[in-house]
Amino acid sequence: MMSWVKRHPLITFFVLTYALSWVAYPMWASGLYPIAPVFSFAPFLAALVVLAITHGKSGVGGLLRRMVRWRVGLRWYAVALLIPAGITVAAAVLNVLLGAQAPSSAELGSWTGLLVTFLAVLLIPGLGGAWEEPGWRGFALPRLQSGRSALFASLILGVLIAGWHLPLMFVGQVHYADLLTIMGAVIIFNWVFNNANGSVLIIMLMHATNNTISGQLFGTMFSGADSVRQSWLVAALWCAVAIVVVVVAGPAHLSRKHKKQEEG
16 A cells, blocks of 8 residues: 555646545534535645655655745735735626625724634634645645646636535535636635745635635625625636636746756
8 A cells, every 4th residue: 555655646746635635524414513414624734644644754754844935036926915915806897787685884894803703714723714725736736737737737626626615515615616616716725826836824824814804704705696696706816816816928938947846
């Protein structure tokens, strides 16, 4: 088994990720784990297991170092924080213009509690998607980009991440429009990762920002048909921005020094 894992680390990672994540479904259904029908930190755990088998302490240490790699340039922090926030706000404005009930002043005023929510999502495994990123971007992406364009690697990773979210869609925690959102977001997240020296930290910040602004703030301001429209508008805008990134960056999608990303 160890030999097989060493020969097929990427396949092992995805199989292990799905298995560890979806074991939460029966626990969620029985009320033992009320947060979600998936363990969002499972991609991180799967990456640690595979790295420990294939590279030992050096592999695990490399991933952990990239989770605190903060020297990536201020502009990439701006990109990581502003793109998710901008897309969500733009979608909400379009939603209201298309007939959705405008959020109340009290709902808009709830932004003052966002910092606490953001820190919880970022720092506590299981409370949000940030802890998926050491697995998706920290482990899987550099290996998918080895011998492939970054765009093709993004499409492969996008399909696998979208499939991983299916239990959330089955139980109605997220809308099926998120399948498109994920495909667009993966391209943009990977673009940031490739240009931020393989920093997992900045991608965790980006994911936490999106979950906080979109899921915890604006996601609660719409209901019924307005909520469905908001989901599709968010999906459309993520895909539109992804297309712009691909056009500007080119099909190679700025694939960079994957070995360095992989080993930290």
